[in-house]
């Protein structure tokens with residue numbers, strides 16, 4: 167008996183996929199930019215706005231009490247999803263970008279001294295690069311980079327211990343899965359080495375949170391960031407997990423309503439974490455929708471999603487490599503479901519526009535990895551990224567479109 171694929175079991179949960187684009191059935195392969203939402207999330211957002219919406223934490227009336235309970239339950243749901251020790255270690259943000267900015271500003275901005283080191287890799291998304299550039303400039307810290315080599319985007323992890331021994335690294339911040347290479351980094355080992363040298367760790371889990379089991383206690387990271395919209399949840403909601411002992415020592419990132427215990431004309435006293443970091447009215451519906459999305463991912467099974475991603479990432483990379491004059495970036499095996507490539511001399515934007523004419527949604531550009539793409543000798547690459555609802559016949563469509571593009575532009 168053959169086991170039904172994830173797409174056979176779950177694709178019908180995503181109504182947006184059932185449409186034609188430019189006269190062709192949509193093939194959505196832009197999941198690394200944003201995934202689609204299942205009906206359960208869409209329905210929960212609608213249900214919340216129809217029945218329970220009010221501002222949180224402030225009111226004593228029934229709707230506010232209900233909205234507050236749903237919002238705080240969502241925090242608990244995220245803590246369980248990450249196996250965090252405590253819901254108070256979960257801060258709601260706008261997304262990965264804001265989470266990292268929060269740590270760079272509130273932790274690094276106060277803790278780092280002139281000459282201290284910040285260690286990154288050369289495959290970081292701009293969201294995990296620019297905040298560190300800014301804070302380094304502000305406090306006089308220095309950026310160090312783990313070098314990425316070749317089209318496969320390898321990092322020599324054996325140099326890690328020496329980098330910590332030879333340099334005053336105070337924090338290492340790295341991506342779990344590269345959004346342009348599809349490479350999966352050994353984050354638990356990095357955290358172990360960093361802690362041995364007394365450094366703090368931040369994991370950018372934007373591309374891993376919706377794609378594999380994630381356990382902050384097993385990884386033993388100090389901070390971890392991800393975005394709701396990349397794991398079946400709403401846009402505008404994200405998570406910062408922080409070790410409580412660190413969050414407690416951090417100053418707020420923004421200030422205003424809701425994050426205080428008391429205010430005088432002269433000053434204010436902050437609430438403890440996580441509320442200290444959630445100034446103003448939060449994205450209540452976003453948090454509630456995210457909790458429903460996490461329920462959905464656990465219903466599908468994060469191990470199954472991970473296996474499915476590996477399957478599609480590996481066979482897509484193998485089949486694309488068979489296309490003449492096509493250069494695939496990222497590892498030869500053990501890749502996530504993300505495949506970036508360059509076809510002959512065709513500009514990635516032209517290729518993506520051509521694919522769109524055939525109903526295939528790809529991404530073309532530097533993928534917010536400008537220094538890395540430049541290092542590959544390019545300005546842009548095309549990228550196909552797969553998720554739990556993609557089918558083998560959609561991969562066939564991608565391959566066929568790339569063959570047609572080679573002929574059309576050739």
Ligand SMILES: Cc1ncc(COP(=O)(O)O)c(C=O)c1O
Nearest residue numbers: 261262263291293345370372393
């Ligand atoms: C690895 C990685 N980090 C950070 C981000 C930023 O995420 P967001 O735009 O949701 O804040 C992305 C988005 O593509 C990403 O892929």
